[in-house]
Amino acid sequence: MSILIKNGRIITSSSDFIGDVYIQGEKIVAIGQNLPHKAEQVIDAKNKLVLPGGIDPHVHLDMPFMGTYSSDNYETGTRAALFGGTTMVIDFILQTQGKSLQHALDQWKGRSDGNAVGDYSFHMAVTDFNPDTRQEIKKMVEEEGITSFKTFMAYKGALMIDDRQMVALMEEVKRCGGMVTVHATNGDMIDYLIAKHRAEGKLSPLYHYLSQPEVTEAEASGRFADMANYTGVPGYIVHLTCEGALNAVRNATRRNQNVFVETCIQYLTLDASLYNKDFDGAKWVMSPPLRQKKDQETLWAGINQGLVQVVATDHCPFKWEQKLMGKDDFSKIPNGHPAIEHRFELLFSEGVNKGRISLHKFVEIIATNPAKLFGVFPSKGSISVGADADIVIFDPKQKHTISADTHHMNVDYSAYEGWKLTGKTKTVLLRGKVVIDNDTCLVDKGYGQFIKRNKVSGKI
Ligand code: URP
Ligand code: ZN
Ligand code: ZN
Helix, strand or coil, rough: CCCEEEEEEEEEECCHHHHHEEECCCCCEEEEECCCCCCCCEEECCCCCCEEEEEEEEEEECCCCCCCCCCCCHHHHHHHHHHEEEEEEEEEECCCCCCHHHHHHHHHHHHHHHCCCCCCEEEEECCCCCCHHHHHHHHHHHHHCCEEEEEEECCCCCCCHHHHHHHHHHHHHHHHEEEEEEEECHHHHHHHEEEEHHCCCCCCHHHHHCCHHHHHHHHHHHHHHHHHHCCCCCEEEEECCCCCHHHHHHHHHCCCCCCEEEHHHHHHHCHHHHHHCCHHHHHCCCCCCCHHHHHHHHHHHHCCCCCCCCCEECCCCHHHHHHHHCCCCCHHCCCCCCCCCCCCHHHHHHHHCCCCCCCCHHHHHHHHHHHHCCCCCCCCCCCCCCCCCCCCEEEEEEEECCCCCCCCCCCCCCCCCCCCCEEEEEEEECCCCCECCCCCEECCCCCECCCCCCCCCCCC
């Protein structure tokens, strides 16, 4: 199959011009103006943006968590991602404490194999680093193409590892050519605050927020940066939310250390006032919690300062009946919110349209940087000759409204209900095939492929 996309405004992280893209099979074969190539399908992209497919490196699909499973599986989650313009996601495998990494990988493959509509990869979350786990790191990197290892400094008793395990893991991951990523909040302090609020009968969603103050994140982010600096491993902080934590990273740059930072679309667009809505606030119970307006300002500035390299979602949806598990106790509300479908359009509308970031920066943080950091560039994350034809044709002027009535995620409310956006994903190509065409998905589960990733360079 050959496709010619004509007369679109082609945007990469460094160029911006009106032109054509010619695709043969799964790959981009030519890019230029007035290309002479004949194709079986011609797509007119006049007045549209032609962008690389988005890469969301932080999603949780069909994940066992807090006594239930996240409500999007690999089919519904990756399809919703495609509708929004995200062609590849990176999901998290969670090791069960006391069991091997291979055991966890087998469980995740059991749920994902043959079920994805869009492309996907895995990070491996190491929750129990011991001499046996150490032996498995090299195999994950070299045979499975899983080159990033997630750690939790919180969720004490379930996922959290201590600093002794962290440093030892970092040394091994560095030796094997991988990256250590982190949920950086102080788990002991949060554990104490949760217990204290519960003992005082303070049980509403507001106390989820008050149990994770900014200092818990700032402290852990600085500690993680220090350990990464000591061991020399490339380090990446997931879902960073606030000024204190970003300043800890800023401080690390003063000793010329690279610490990569991801924030998520919700921390740029929503704030903690949503926790004042009694139990309705459960829709936004996630960890870390939403923060203040001043933190949003810090994060937008951090993107432009080059301190924040990636905007992800931490998509971890739960239906309302699942959120009700915590109706009498905030600590039992499953943590997470749905966003996989809306990251691309929200970031365009709130970021580019409102003048907060440039179009090039948009491409960088939505696609190119995650591809570089996680070892899939340049085949993903760029519009270039030889790359996978993962392309979004985007109408920058079309207005639309987010609603649970029209979204494609398997969740019965929207965290952004009624939000009016400007800019809409119209057509999506994944590996040279049109997969989304004007609100219709043209492929079934099984089209999405597991993408083995390369060793991590620690450079972008
Ligand atoms: O609330 C969240 N973030 N849920 C998913 C697990 C995690 O911490 O990323
Ligand atoms: Zn987390
Ligand atoms: Zn997460």
